[in-house]
Amino acid sequence: MAVSANLDFLEFHDLSAGAIAAILDRAGALGQAWRERRMPKSLEGRRIALIVDDGGWRNTTAFDLGIQAMGGICTHVPASLGGREAIADLAGYLDNWFDMIVIRTPDLAALRELAANARAPVINARTRSNHPCETLGDLAYVDSKRGGIEGLKIVGVAPDANILRSWVEASISLPIEVVQVYPDVWHVNDPALLNPNFRLSTDMRELEDADVIFTDSWPGGAPEGEVADYRISAEVLDRCRQDAIFIPCPPVARGQEVTAEAMTHPACRSTAAKAFLLHAQNALMEWIAARPELNASR
CATH class of the missing domain: 3.40.50.1370 (Aspartate/ornithine carbamoyltransferase)
Structure with missing residues (x-):
């Protein structure tokens, strides 16, 4: 569980000002790369779960597209944090297969519980409480x-x-x-x-x-x-x-x-x-994937 402790993006202020500055700067560069159709394969080999538990389409579509464009493997997981499985159990099952979890779900408290039990970093793709x-x-x-x-x-x-x-x-x-x-x-x-x-x-x-x-x-x-x-x-x-x-x-x-x-x-x-939703999310995932503490755990 310690692996994801400093790499989750559940609330905007989970990341420091320095980390956000780096991500924003990189988003601009990735936007240019997107327009020139020369995206870096910085997620190559990364296996990322995409869970849509609460409707919507823009940012989850951008996550799917961005993961593929940067060489990652994106799998749509038909799971729910309000389903029959205990959240702690679900976190363990996802950790078996995935390096990162992107989830759009209604309840921020349930999302925090998932992150607290998962080794893989968790990205909040929207809750009813916030939308970082x-x-x-x-x-x-x-x-x-x-x-x-x-x-x-x-x-x-x-x-x-x-x-x-x-x-x-x-x-x-x-x-x-x-x-x-x-x-x-x-x-x-x-x-x-x-x-x-x-x-x-x-x-x-x-x-x-x-x-x-x-x-x-x-x-x-x-x-x-x-x-x-x-x-x-x-x-x-x-x-x-x-x-x-x-x-x-x-x-x-x-x-x-x-x-x-x-x-x-x-x-x-x-x-x-x-349009920058795609570029910023790509930069966020790239930043997480490049962290030494995540790579040390793989």
Whole structure:
């Protein structure tokens, strides 16, 4: 079990600022290699389990594609952390065959239990509590455009949910400022996430000097009148910095958290940013595969 202790990526701040910087830098290089169709075979011989226990398609498809492009063996495992097998037993069975486990599953606590019992490093491909790979991909895109991330002001117009929480996790370990702008009732109040680089606001003027703006879906069952003032429109984006990067989180509900016009505004980089999900995840897997402590165990 000790092998995976420092190599799991369950929450964004599991990795140090230095490790994240290296991964972001490498994501840019792998993005260029992808475009030139000359991907390195840095996962050659690695056997990676891909478990999709909670729907979705973007990042799990990117994991599958990236593993193959870098020479690894990807196997879709039809397992569940909520199934009949005890999680500790499942971890042992997976360790028999795999060098790494990528899993998208609802419950972060169950994912932690899997990681605690597995020797193979575990990557969180999304839970209902957080989505660290999504944030890693967005940061890789921003890094490629800005040449770094230090000192960025990142504003999330979003409720307390998995997208926002992963940005808050990132603020724990990275030199960035994250601001949640939303009505008080949906503010993050988890003591484990509160830190000096994260603050709360209800003021949409926070967007005007932001480097990066992101959104998430409206909270389920929320009356439109309570959240309509937090809808991102082209007019809102016109008041922001000319070099601001707007990344609405898919699936985007036009007419709810964003307007249709906001999606065609020059600041909106959703498609370009999400391309980096592949490159960042590839860089993460490559970084894990290259760690001496993992190779010593093989």
